[in-house]
Amino acid sequence: PYNLNLPEQFNAADYFIDRNVREGRANKTAVLCEERAFTYGQLQENVNRFGNALKSLDVRMEERVALLLLDTEIYPQAFFGAIKIGAVPICLNTMNRPKDFEYYLNDSRARVLVVDASLLELIEPIRNNLLFVRQIIVANGEAPAGDLSLDELTADQSTHLEAASTCSDDACFWLYSSGSTGAPKGTVHLQHDMVYATETYGKQVLGIKEDDYCFSAAKLFFAYGLGNGLYFPFGVGATAIYLPKRPTPDQVYGTIHRHRPTLFFGVPTLYGQMLEAEGSMDNVRLCVSAGEALPGDYINRWKDRFDLDILDGIGSTEMAHIFISNLPGDIHAGSSGKVVPGYEARIVSEEMTDVAPGEIGTLLVKGDSAAAFYWNKHQKTRQTMMGHWVNTGDKYYQDEQGYFYCAGRSDDMLKVGGIWVSPNEVESCLIKHPAVLECAVIGAPDENNLIKPMAFVVLKKPDQSATHMEAELQDFVKSSLALYKYPRWVRFLDELPKTATGKIKRFELRNMVYSQAA
Numbered sequence: 001p002y003n004l005n006l007p008e009q010f011n012a013a014d015y016f017i018d019r020n021v022r023e024g025r026a027n028k029t030a031v032l033c034e035e036r037a038f039t040y041g042q043l044q045e046n047v048n049r050f051g052n053a054l055k056s057l058d059v060r061m062e063e064r065v066a067l068l069l070l071d072t073e074i075y076p077q078a079f080f081g082a083i084k085i086g087a088v089p090i091c092l093n094t095m096n097r098p099k100d101f102e103y104y105l106n107d108s109r110a111r112v113l114v115v116d117a118s119l120l121e122l123i124e125p126i127r128n129n130l131l132f133v134r135q136i137i138v139a140n141g142e143a144p145a146g147d148l149s150l151d152e153l154t155a156d157q158s159t160h161l162e163a164a165s166t167c168s169d170d171a172c173f174w175l176y177s178s179g180s181t182g183a184p185k186g187t188v189h190l191q192h193d194m195v196y197a198t199e200t201y202g203k204q205v206l207g208i209k210e211d212d213y214c215f216s217a218a219k220l221f222f223a224y225g226l227g228n229g230l231y232f233p234f235g236v237g238a239t240a241i242y243l244p245k246r247p248t249p250d251q252v253y254g255t256i257h258r259h260r261p262t263l264f265f266g267v268p269t270l271y272g273q274m275l276e277a278e279g280s281m282d283n284v285r286l287c288v289s290a291g292e293a294l295p296g297d298y299i300n301r302w303k304d305r306f307d308l309d310i311l312d313g314i315g316s317t318e319m320a321h322i323f324i325s326n327l328p329g330d331i332h333a334g335s336s337g338k339v340v341p342g343y344e345a346r347i348v349s350e351e352m353t354d355v356a357p358g359e360i361g362t363l364l365v366k367g368d369s370a371a372a373f374y375w376n377k378h379q380k381t382r383q384t385m386m387g388h389w390v391n392t393g394d395k396y397y398q399d400e401q402g403y404f405y406c407a408g409r410s411d412d413m414l415k416v417g418g419i420w421v422s423p424n425e426v427e428s429c430l431i432k433h434p435a436v437l438e439c440a441v442i443g444a445p446d447e448n449n450l451i452k453p454m455a456f457v458v459l460k461k462p463d464q465s466a467t468h469m470e471a472e473l474q475d476f477v478k479s480s481l482a483l484y485k486y487p488r489w490v491r492f493l494d495e496l497p498k499t500a501t502g503k504i505k506r507f508e509l510r511n512m513v514y515s516q517a518a
């Protein structure tokens, strides 16, 4: 076990922002975003302005403040501004659809929503359905009548603000995590969690130091990006580099060339795309991959091309960040690596006993960055947070040397480009199409062996043209769910394989795909 020795009264904004100024880094660059640069001194002033602005709107301790923001300097300002007054920021995935936001905002009862002007169109269709949001603050652009502009709101606020007297076990921030069934779960992290992840993975695995420049292509609204681009760099007084745009290989290589990061964070899909594109890694000393397993082939090709390692590691929203990882100088391609110092892991059978090396079981993990609970989801909390141990829902095995290997999920959830997709949700969408009688969605490997959703569909009228229907069904899903969820392939069957009790035999569908691939 790892003792942080934090004082009982502890505020994460004081630790990650004010401490940098106290320790003499007021003039050091905290954030680089496009052509703009902000020092820790400026960041602190902006955090304080934002915290005071929330107070002027009567936001109080423990109340939620939802953030629907691109990766810009506004992100740390709003995130730590809320935390500093004891309010609780919620980082929302900007790729979701209006009805997803209606759920997040009503479930969390956020009082204030801070939204980038370019994302306001995601909120307009559901604005009248919001039960608890009392004020919308618009960043990086003009606010419609009734909303407030962040610039105008913060302009006159004081640059001084004392941190609220939160304690180290107070709620600090939330992230929404989706499961195979049921609504997404508000995952409640505590004030000390970011410190724990920084002290363990950040310092011991990445060896992050004050002179590092961190660039995360994975966005700040993911637990992964939040550590990479926000609390790891601020935890050691380093510099964060933000890219507000979509992380295409060109944008990513361009940002690397312009701002010269030393640490780079991506997901497997992006590494695959970057390997196909031109560009260089300039000043990068170490690359990290997470979100889904990294194909070993990418590690070797990356090493050949850039003479750089990619560290694959598994993390989760519930654990805040990575808890099993490869280490610099000790990389096992195809493995998730070993337990990060400060965490413990077990692989257990259905009877909850430890399995022998080589045997597959469920991965449990323990460590003090674990979320406290899921908001208003008591049963799901109990299933996942088992005392000290958190059930990842992942199937893993360990070899004789202690390296961990992933072997699928215990539910049907898919990781697509590092982001959760519930086959259930895609099926529920497809079934609404008038031509669809029945359907099943599974994960299938693409040409790079990365998983993407594949749909099996039984049509009401089987004679409909398959090529036309494939495109139509794909467009149908794209029009109602977040884009990354659509089935990349649609296969038409006369009937779905079912058990005697009428359950779809997903493993048979999987076998069909894998035997064809082989």
Ligand code: 3UK
Pocket: 177, 222, 223, 224, 225, 289, 290, 291, 292, 293, 294, 312, 313, 314, 315, 316, 317, 318, 320, 321, 322, 336, 392, 393, 394, 406, 409, 415, 418, 419, 420
């Ligand atoms: C899967 C991996 C194999 C695994 C995350 C780094 O992905 C993150 O959080 P999520 O809550 O998903 C967690 C689940 O994703 N997974 C993640 N990384 C790997 N599987 N190899 C990997 N390297 O199923 C896990 O349970 O979206 C990643 C840091 C913080 C994070 N939240």
